Amino acid sequence: MSKQRFSALxxxxxxxxxxxxWEPQWRKSEPQPAYDVVxxxxxGHGLGAAYYLAAEHRVGRIAVVEKGxxxxxxxxxxxxxxxxxxxxxxxxxLYDHSVKLWEGxxxxxxxxxxxSQRGVMMLAHTVHxxxxxxxxVHANRCSGVDNEWLTPEEAKAFCPPLNIDPxxxxxxxxxxxxxxxGTARHDAVAWGYARAASELGVDIIENCxxxxxxxxxxxxxxxxxxxxxxxxxxxxxxxxxxxxxxxLALAGVRLPLESYPLQALVSEPVKPIFPCVAMSNTIxxxxxxxxxxxxxxxxxxxxxxxxxxxxxxHINMHTLDAICELFPMFRRMRMMRNWGGIVDVTPDRxxxxxxxxxxxxYVNCGWGTGGFKATPGSAHLFAWTIAHDEPHPIxxxxxxxxxxxxxxxxxxxxxxxxx
Amino acid sequence: MLLIPCPHCGExxxxxxxxxxxxxxxxxxxxxTLDDAAWADYLYMRSNxxxxxxxxxxxxxxxxxxxxxxxxxxxxxxxASYRIGEPKxxxxxxxxx
Numbered sequence: 313m314s315k316q317r318f319s320a321l322x323x324x325x326x327x328x329x330x331x332x333x334w335e336p337q338w339r340k341s342e343p344q345p346a347y348d349v350v351x352x353x354x355x356g357h358g359l360g361a362a363y364y365l366a367a368e369h370r371v372g373r374i375a376v377v378e379k380g381x382x383x384x385x386x387x388x389x390x391x392x393x394x395x396x397x398x399x400x401x402x403x404x405x406l407y408d409h410s411v412k413l414w415e416g417x418x419x420x421x422x423x424x425x426x427x428s429q430r431g432v433m434m435l436a437h438t439v440h441x442x443x444x445x446x447x448x449v450h451a452n453r454c455s456g457v458d459n460e461w462l463t464p465e466e467a468k469a470f471c472p473p474l475n476i477d478p479x480x481x482x483x484x485x486x487x488x489x490x491x492x493x494g495t496a497r498h499d500a501v502a503w504g505y506a507r508a509a510s511e512l513g514v515d516i517i518e519n520c521x522x523x524x525x526x527x528x529x530x531x532x533x534x535x536x537x538x539x540x541x542x543x544x545x546x547x548x549x550x551x552x553x554x555x556x557x558x559x560l561a562l563a564g565v566r567l568p569l570e571s572y573p574l575q576a577l578v579s580e581p582v583k584p585i586f587p588c589v590a591m592s593n594t595i596x597x598x599x600x601x602x603x604x605x606x607x608x609x610x611x612x613x614x615x616x617x618x619x620x621x622x623x624x625x626h627i628n629m630h631t632l633d634a635i636c637e638l639f640p641m642f643r644r645m646r647m648m649r650n651w652g653g654i655v656d657v658t659p660d661r662x663x664x665x666x667x668x669x670x671x672x673x674y675v676n677c678g679w680g681t682g683g684f685k686a687t688p689g690s691a692h693l694f695a696w697t698i699a700h701d702e703p704h705p706i707x708x709x710x711x712x713x714x715x716x717x718x719x720x721x722x723x724x725x726x727x728x729x730x731x
Numbered sequence: 732m733l734l735i736p737c738p739h740c741g742e743x744x745x746x747x748x749x750x751x752x753x754x755x756x757x758x759x760x761x762x763x764t765l766d767d768a769a770w771a772d773y774l775y776m777r778s779n780x781x782x783x784x785x786x787x788x789x790x791x792x793x794x795x796x797x798x799x800x801x802x803x804x805x806x807x808x809x810x811a812s813y814r815i816g817e818p819k820x821x822x823x824x825x826x827x828x
Contacts, residue, residue: 557779568775570752571804615750616733618804619781624732626746659775716771 317422337503338510343517346544347373349698350536351551352522352559354378355387356498357676357683358551359505359516360691361698363421366512368692369699374514375545377538379521379555383502386553386683389621389653391576391598391610393589394685395432395493397452397459402709402721403662404455409706410689411492417688423504425496426603432493432589433462433471435638437482441594445488452490462487471588473639480637482595495589495600495608501687525563525673533563533672549674549698554619554654556677563670567677568715569656572613573623574681577650579642581605590638597634607642609635613655613681623652655681659715661724665694665707674698675712736812737790738798751787753777754799755819780804783822788812 316322316335326333349365351358354376362376376382394414396407413420414427436442445461452459464476467487476484506516517540524537525548535544552559554571586601598610611631614623628650636643658664658678663686665676676694679686689706696704703711709721733745759765759773778784784804789797800812801822811820 555781557777558781566772566776567779568771568777570777570779571781615745615748616786616802616807617779617784618807620805620807624745626732656779715775716767718767 318424337507338516341375341515341517343375343377343520343538343540343543344373344515345542346535347375347515348546349374349549350543350545350547351376351549352536353385353551353553354382354502354506354516354518355385355551355553356383356501356505356687357553357679357690357694358549359383359502359509360687361549361551361676361694362514363505363509363512364692364695365699366509366514369695371699374509375517375543376509376514377517377520377522377536377543379519379539381518382506382516383499386653386655387498387502387687389576389651390498390684391600391608392495392498392684393432393493393591393598393600393610393682394427394496395490395589396457396685397432397434397448397488397490397493398723399448399451400721400723401451401455403723404452404457405706406663406689406693406710407686408455408457409693410686413688413692414496417504421504421508423500423507425500425504427494427496428603429492429494430588430600431470431489431491432591433467434488435467435484435590435592435594436486436488437484437592437594439485442485445486449488457490458492459488459490462489471586471590473586473641474590475638475640482592482634482637484638493589495602497603498684505691522559522562525559527563527670531670533670547672547674547698549676549694551676551694553677553679553683554656556656556675560668560673560675563668563673565668565670565673565675567664567675567712568658569678570617571619571654571656572616573618573620573652574613574655575611575623575627575650575652577609577611577628577647578602579607579609579645579647582607582645585641592634592638595634597631597638599635599639606648607645609647613657614652619654621652621654655679655683657681659724660720660722662721663690663710664712665690665697666703666711667697667701668712733807733809735788736800736809737788737793737796738812738814739794739796740790743790743793747790747792749789749791751789751797754785754787783810785819
């Protein structure tokens with residue numbers, strides 16, 4: 313595989329050959345009888361964890377089992393927003409760990425994940441928003457995370473399509489801007505990790521759904537039952553997003569999770585017109601422009617738990633109403649596609665990266681509506697947790713037991729909405 | 732958009748309703764006697780069922796009343812709805828899909 317490293321020279325050489333000499337970027341594997349670590353879930357978080365286990369911890373034989381195709385779940389269904397301006401020190405450290413890894417990820421993986429630090433601007437529409445966002449700005453400064461306050465005029469200078477008229481239904485009273493925030497190419501993240509992990513010997517097994525978790529007489533995990541047969545495993549890391557409750561129920565573990573549909577949509581592609589990521593938590597509008605030219609728009613969650621990967625149109629309409637008022641030039645744009653993903657939401661809207669009560673079983677879940685931004689950091693810390701059988705200091709607060717012990721990291725209360 | 736069968740008013744569009752989460756979670760009679768794990772289990776742990784889920788809805792923009800319903804979370808199809816206080820009905824047989 314190393315022959316296929318990407319560089320300007322290799323691209324030029326392959327171009328001379330009409331690009332006919334490229335080989336698959338990762339191996340499609342058959343399940344082997346036994347592995348040291350099996351990761352359940354072939355999204356960015358799971359593939360990344362497998363990569364870091366192989367690259368940094370050298371734990372032996374590693375497999376990723378995925379019930380569908382890699383990157384086909386929430387990794388391929390999100391709006392690719394990356395930022396780390398969370399309120400609490402624990403969260404800011406966690407998400408900023410991720411942003412720092414994003415900054416070098418294309419070089420580390422030798423795969424262009426198209427990370428673009430174009431800035432994430434969060435709009436404030438009410439006095440409450442202004443107070444909360446300024447509190448975030450100050451808290452972030454104490455945590456060493458960049459975040460700055462913009463007046464409406466400064467916000468419009470940063471993002472010219474923005475409507476700052478004072479007489480709209482939810483006028484813009486200011487904005488919090490994280491300049492290091494931005495977007496990345498979602499598929500490239502899954503593919504880049506898959507390629508790098510495969511190169512290090514990780515088996516990536518698609519169309520392989522876990523149907524049982526086998527445990528020995530002491531209760532320790534000893535393997536998995538799957539739709540492609542039994543696999544023995546020394547350790548199992550579950551990184552299954554919306555399906556985490558169902559997978560861990562196979563081992564009798566209950567979690568503080570509920571799975572909701574979260575929808576997104578894209579417009580027809582147009583020339584570059586939108587320079588940043590704009591978010592409005594208050595009126596549920598999240599918009600950026602992909603390099604392909606489509607507006608990528610995130611809507612809110614549906615009201616009810618579901619595993620259907622679809623939601624109701626009125627949720628999207630609500631978001632489009634907000635977008636049309638904030639960015640009037642989009643009023644006549646046509647939307648091309650919409651879809652839903654199933655997000656696993658915790659009561660405090662903070663994730664869980666932790667050991668479970670079952671020895672040898674680990675879980676990375678609860679990323680809710682904002683997991684993509686955390687992909688490299690989450691994967692890196694999950695790999696550490698599995699390899700050391702104890703959490704890294706950054707994810708040590710993100711346990712299941714925090715709900716029992718009252719140590720919530722309550723980003724839900726901090727933002728008062730999904731994020 | 733879901734069509735939700737209110738047991739008082741009949742089928743109405745989803746926007747008339749608010750969701751009340753998992754049904755039949757009973758608040759412990761005397762929380763002070765519980766240990767932290769049992770109290771956290773009541774407050775935070777959820778079955779998050781993939782399949783037939785018993786859940787509360789409120790017909791907020793209709794009769795205003797809470798009720799319970801059975802819905803298959805893999806299809807979003809409602810299988811039954813019933814008034815608060817009534818027992819959970821047996822899951823209708825046959826493949827709802």
